[in-house]
Amino acid sequence: MNTVDVNGVTGPPDVCSKAMTAPETRNERKERTRRALLDAALGLASERGFAGLSLREITKQAGVVPTAFYRHFESMDELGVTLVEESMRTLRTMIRGARNTPDGSADLIRASVRTLSEHVRSHEEHYWFLVRERYGGTGAVRQTIGVELKLLAGELAVDLARFDRLRDWSTEDLHMLADLIVSAMLATALELLEARPGATAEITAEAERKLRLIFLGVPHWRSR
Amino acid sequence: MNTVDVNGVTGPPDVCSKAMTAPETRNERKERTRRALLDAALGLASERGFAGLSLREITKQAGVVPTAFYRHFESMDELGVTLVEESMRTLRTMIRGARNTPDGSADLIRASVRTLSEHVRSHEEHYWFLVRERYGGTGAVRQTIGVELKLLAGELAVDLARFDRLRDWSTEDLHMLADLIVSAMLATALELLEARPGATAEITAEAERKLRLIFLGVPHWRSR
């Protein structure tokens, strides 16, 4: 585990620093440390879980002294909630990506699963964080994820309502369908994260088949 | 948080103890302490997650001195794996219960969801443990749960194969269906655990509708 040492204050004297480092405002510098703390926490949490982190090792990994933590966050909880918000923003851009596939697309399911897969691959740490802390997290973090995920399912329900076959479904039924899809896709995300990279195609193929099966039932649904 | 004090050695002198306590063999006594450790860990983990536990607070909760822990488990990991096995046994008895509903039952889905709901209610700590550590857990614990859950889905696939409509499905497709059902039911279990007790009916009703929708698609499935 290498420390990052964001600002090099404790490092060996660097003769080039004046020539190399762009002039940096105080706010930029502060923001850089904040990011280093967030990145350190995200990285460590995706290996060991957020509950297993200590403030001290986060600051060590970020190359900063423990007490500096409090210049940026009031508590670990606050840092955790910040990470949730960040990760959810990532997740939301994914959904938006899937939504924006051209309407006449021959195979919307395939395109959506493909979007999910690529997004998970390129934001592994955010998805690790969400998936792990959704259930495993303690207190504020888990609660925040739960709320945000419910909101997300709500948005998905609105999206679904625009499909012809679903036009006359009740709001309740649409929420049920959205929930089912979200839980299936979260499970898929976890499988993608845990699998060796070669197994991606297999997993996405199965995810497609799951969605296909679900939508096969849709035309025959009668609300009770 | 009250300590349990399994054996009262450190407690106030108990004049009745000779008269009350049944004669107890050494093995019984050891087993009792072991159980106390497991129960303490399970209870604490369902509040705060297994990663957040310390050996010392487990032994304190069990009413035993820290070093006594090593008479029963080599490490926290070993205790964790034991809890996984125990919880999975609970889960398996649930599945068996659902499987044994009379074949001609008018509404098999309803009966199965009811079984799940009651089982979750009466084994809350085991389900908390499984659901939390499935994703959140570290190392040996998470891995063990993953393997066991895959085995379970395999068993469910075999069960499903006995239904008329599924008789000619490929093994692959049966596994896909079983996986979909398991992930939907795990999500339901979490909702049941998190919800205030009054919301049980609402949650089980939605779980039923999810399963119903899935099975609506079954007759129209064509393997590709």
Add this chain to the structure above:
DNA sequence: GGATTGAGTGTACAGTCGTTCACTGAAAAC
């Protein structure tokens, strides 16, 4: 009845934890 076993005890040690406090020194404000 005497020797043996082993679950549970109590003390001790070296680490790590979160948090406090007074401080430094360069960027920002005047």
Add this chain to the structure above:
DNA sequence: GTTTTCAGTGAACGACTGTACACTCAATCC
């Protein structure tokens, strides 16, 4: 050019951590 601000420092605290060791004493064995 002087003053103010504040991100980051470093020592120190009391509490808690996992584990080593020598112990006690009742159930078990011969």
